[in-house]
Amino acid sequence: xxxxxxxxxxxxxxxxxxxxxxxxxxxxxxxxxxxxxxxxxxxxxxxxxxxxxxxxxxxxxxxxxxxxxxxxxxxxxxxxxxxxxxxxxxxxxxxxxxxxxxxxxxxxxxxxxxxx
Amino acid sequence: xxxxxxxxxxxxxxxxxxxxxxxxxxxxxxxxxxxxxxxxxxxxxxxxxxxxxxxxxxxxxxxxxxxxxxxxxxxxxxxxxxxxxxxxxxxxxxxxxxxxxxxxxxxxxxxxxxxxxxxxxxxxxxxxxxxxxxxxxxxxxxxxxxxxxxxxxxxxxxxxxxxxxxxxxxxxxxxxxxxxxxxxxxxxxxxxxxxxxxxxxxxxxxxxxxx
Numbered sequence: 001x002x003x004x005x006x007x008x009x010x011x012x013x014x015x016x017x018x019x020x021x022x023x024x025x026x027x028x029x030x031x032x033x034x035x036x037x038x039x040x041x042x043x044x045x046x047x048x049x050x051x052x053x054x055x056x057x058x059x060x061x062x063x064x065x066x067x068x069x070x071x072x073x074x075x076x077x078x079x080x081x082x083x084x085x086x087x088x089x090x091x092x093x094x095x096x097x098x099x100x101x102x103x104x105x106x107x108x109x110x111x112x113x114x115x116x
Numbered sequence: 117x118x119x120x121x122x123x124x125x126x127x128x129x130x131x132x133x134x135x136x137x138x139x140x141x142x143x144x145x146x147x148x149x150x151x152x153x154x155x156x157x158x159x160x161x162x163x164x165x166x167x168x169x170x171x172x173x174x175x176x177x178x179x180x181x182x183x184x185x186x187x188x189x190x191x192x193x194x195x196x197x198x199x200x201x202x203x204x205x206x207x208x209x210x211x212x213x214x215x216x217x218x219x220x221x222x223x224x225x226x227x228x229x230x231x232x233x234x235x236x237x238x239x240x241x242x243x244x245x246x247x248x249x250x251x252x253x254x255x256x257x258x259x260x261x262x263x264x265x266x267x268x269x270x271x272x273x274x275x276x277x278x279x280x281x282x283x284x285x286x287x288x289x290x291x292x293x294x295x296x297x298x299x300x301x302x303x304x305x306x307x308x309x310x311x312x313x314x315x316x317x318x319x320x321x322x323x324x325x326x327x
Contacts, residue, residue: 095289096130096217098128098219098221098288099221100127100178100183102122108160109158110158113154113156115146115147115152
């Protein structure tokens with residue numbers, strides 16, 4: 001069964017909770033915090049990456065926020081949940097292709113290689 | 117029914133590190149397994165970049181990011197057996213490769229479509245299609261059949277270049293390289309026999325010699 005994990009961990013605490021996708025919540029947040037080493041230079045610039053789920057449906061996949069010597073990484077997994085919902089609703093089963101057909105290829109160069 | 121040698125192959129679907137397949141590494145495997153002293157390196161320009169193939173007299177290795185293909189150049193049992201041994205060796209050498217499935221594939225073509233086979237391609241919507249001006253160019257019938265641990269995907273297409281095209285895919289979903297290795301071992305030649313038996317029993321088709 002596919003599960004999404006809600007996790008929070010730092011030096012003081014660590015916990016993990018499994019959520020069954022059979023009972024999908026409206027929204028799930030995931031946050032991982034950890035302290036930077038004292039000698040580490042100032043944290044990297046915040047970075048935002050996005051994934052497009054569909055027309056007008058945009059979700060932040062990863063946002064990094066830095067504060068002094070602590071870095072926090074909240075991960076928005078709503079997009080994954082929505083995708084899982086869609087796959088199930090549409091009864092999409094992902095399979096691996098194990099066929100291969102030789103097609104007309106482009107220019108071919110070949111040379112002999114002597115195995116030593 | 118003639119074999120289409122170009123489309124006889126073993127495919128392992130997974131996330132492959134193609135950088136491992138250097139001429140030196142691949143050559144060493146071929147020499148150690150079969151005593152092969154030389155191979156051909158083929159460089160094919162494609163829309164996605166240059167594809168490198170490692171070719172011997174019996175088969176060609178085509179490493180890809182999402183699938184490893186060992187394509188046969190001859191359809192005799194020894195070539196098929198060597199192709200299987202080569203795939204098993206690679207799976208054994210690279211056991212951490214995430215592998216999701218493998219397939220053993222055979223292809224044939226039949227120019228003379230007998231009446232009982234032709235009847236397969238007369239579907240109930242043919243008249244409606246013709247009545248509304250839709251001209252069928254080609255029709256594929258795909259059946260997925262359970263065959264012990266494998267799934268046999270049998271795809272019949274007519275017409276394809278004026279003949280009946282037959283593709284047999286013996287497919288296994290697997291969880292890891294080790295499982296693929298165990299399931300493939302000793303099966304390539306057997307699947308060839310199973311495939312030929314299937315085509316003869318069900319459709320009355322027998323294989324002619326390759327031209």
